[in-house]
Amino acid sequence: MxxxxxxxxxxxxxxxxxxxxxxxxxxxxxxxxxxxxxxxxxxxxxxxxxxxxxxxxxxxxxxxxxxxxxxxxxSILFTPFAPIEKQKLGRLIFEIIQQFFRGMIFALPMAVSVLSMLTLKFSLWSYENLSVATATAIGIGTIASFIIVGGFTQAIARRGFFYIMLGYYNMARKMTFYFIRLGFLVCIGVCLLLYGVNVVFNLFPYAMISIAILYFFFLNTIWLSVTVYYILRKELVFTCLIVLGIFLVWLFFDVFKMSIIVSQLIALLVVSFLSLMLVAKYFSDAERKMEKGIAPQMPRISITLFSTMPYFIYGFIYFSFLFVDRVFSWSTPDSFIPYIVWFRGPYEIGLDFALLVLIVPMGISEVVVSKLIKDIYASQKGYMGTETKAMNQRFLRMYLKMSAWMAAISVVSALLLYMTAKAFFVHHPQSIGLTLFTNPTTHFVFLWGLTGYVLIASALLNAVILFSLSQPALVAKAIIPAFGVNMIVGFLATRWAHFGFGHDIGNNPGYTYAVFGLVAGGILFVWLSTRNVWKVLSELDYYMYAAS
Known part of the structure; x- marks a missing residue:
């Protein structure tokens, strides 16, 4: 001593x-x-x-x-702060515009499909003049495809993007195609299950279940591919494929006079095949440009599945959340329905048009989350360990501003969509969109659908923030209860209306009130996700340390 x-x-x-x-x-x-x-x-x-x-x-x-x-x-020891490089104004504006369109382009195929329905009366997987039975079959296949494949798309996005950010395109390709193969196996299993259950219980005619299974299979292939385009920053390519598919439907249906079902199935087959081929090509091109060296070994599959499970669960629950109200609406026994579910055109049209309100908020979400996360990581170099409280408070204030902007933009988008649709369809009386304002049921669903999707836009902003901070469990804790409320409210609202308890709400058929489940679930999703983001940002120093 x-x-x-x-x-x-x-x-x-x-x-x-x-x-x-x-x-x-x-x-x-x-x-x-x-x-x-x-x-x-x-x-x-x-x-x-x-x-x-x-x-x-x-x-x-x-x-x-x-x-x-x-x-x-x-006399505490510290390293001098590294100066945070400020971007030039021109570069900053370019990045903001790029991020906005990157977020919005992800919703562009939806807009293209709606535009195709308004002009051509059909899209890649729908048609204005379908029989109710055929529309029911296609609807079942479409909804099932989103729900079944949702978890796989989230897993691909998580693991694939992780390896791409590290520059390991070969590992990203292997992991991506592993989940695609797994998705195909599950898809085939579900197809066999649907067919087997239908044989045993005779729920639908053979033609209906066959159409549902075919659309389900091909749409699954397309949804698995679109996620890869997103992580490879090739979102516009997928929109081009959708446009190509609609062109093929027009070619076979209008020019060659084939049936709409055959035309759409051929187009879906071509688009599915091209999607997978382009995914393989883009990965091959990226791997050739990758720096040569010793790549790390692939992790064990058990570890990969365990680490991606929260994202998989979220993807499954999220799409179930979006479509469960339609299931309750289609299965409400308030009028003659020959099968367990029956397509409700007035309800579907109202929700499909309301869904367009998400396009602009999705673009804004990409911008604000990118800005928030970039500032969070940069701030680690600008705050001392004793200043964590000030750092946390700064990002809480930033989050409040972002949430307010998102809410305002979503509401304005809903108002503009409503007024634009009303002004447009008045001058196009032959369009299917006119029923948004002439059919009381469709108008009712359209208004409440806009409300529900405005709420979901704010909740999705919170979900993306939590995902960016490696907190998928907190997203699941928000959406699972919201999904439960969506189911309970939607079921009770439609069934009580059927037994006469809901007629004081309006003169709409009982199946209309399934939309209340979407709105109630959206409210809870916003509340729980906001609370979880607030919790993380209040202890941001801890969560950043844990994430590292």
Missing amino acids: VVAETKSADGFEQEKWLDELIEEIRARHLQPEDRYEVTAILESFGWNDERARMAFGVQDVFELASLIWDKMQQ
Whole structure:
């Protein structure tokens, strides 16, 4: 020990001995956690209350540790902050526009399909003049495809994008195609299950279940591919494939006079095949440009499945959340329905047009989340460890502003969509969209659908923030209860209306009130996801440390 004296000394000598003692403590531990760790180190050096009192005039070793701790804090070791590079205005504007269109382009196929329905009366998987039975079969196949494949798309996005960010395109390709193969196996299993259940219980005619299975299979292939385009930043290619598919439907249906079902199935087959071929090509091109070297080994499948399970669950629940109200609406026994579910055109049209309100908010969400996450990671270089509270408060304020902007933009988008649709369809009386305002049931669903999707837009902003901070469990804790409320409210609203309890709400058929489930679930989704984001940002320093 350097400090070996046990007799009291003057102030100058005590200060000198204290500095020497601090150096010895730092030799043992450069930056102790607190004064209690300093006490433990002192005691390991042989210091006790009597020795501390004689050498420094303090009451006990704890007081000596507090004295040392305070002095160490005054000369705490730190690395100078790296200056945060500020972007030039032009570059910043370009990135904002790019991010906005990247978010919006993901919803562009939906807009293309609606536009095709308005102009051509058909899209890649729908047709205005379908029989109710055929529309029911296609609807079952479409909804099932979204729900079954939703978890796989989230898993592909998570793991594929992770490896792409690291530059390991070969690993991204292997992992992506693993999930695509797994998705195909599950898809085939579901097809066999649907067919087997129908044979046993005779739920639908053979023609209906065959159409449902065919659309389900081909749409699954397309949805599995679209996620890969997103992680490879080729979103516009998928929109082009949708346009190509609609062109093929027009060619076979209008020019060659084939049936609409055969025309759409051929187009779906071509688009599915091209989607997978282009995915393989893009990965091959990316791998050739990848830096050569020793790539890390692929993780065990069990580890991959475990790490992606929260994202898989979210994808499954999210699409179930979006479509469960339609299932309850189609199965409401308030009029003649020959099968367990029966397509409700007025309800479907109202929700399909209301869904367009998400296009602009999705673009805004991409911009604001990118800005928030970039600032969070940059701020780690601009705050000291003792300033974590100030950092957390800063991002809470930023989040409040972003949430307010998202809510305002979503509401304005809903108002503009409503007014634009009304102005457009008045001058196009032959369009199917005119029923949004002439059919009371469709108009009712359209208004409440807009409300529900405005709420979902804000909830999705929260979900993306939590995903970006590696907190998928908190997203699941928000959407699972919301899904439950969606189911309960939708079921009760449609069934109570059927038995006469809902007629005081309006003169709409009972199946209309399934939309209340969407709205109620949206409210809870917003509330729980907002609470979870607030929790994370309130302790952002901890969550950033845990994520690292």
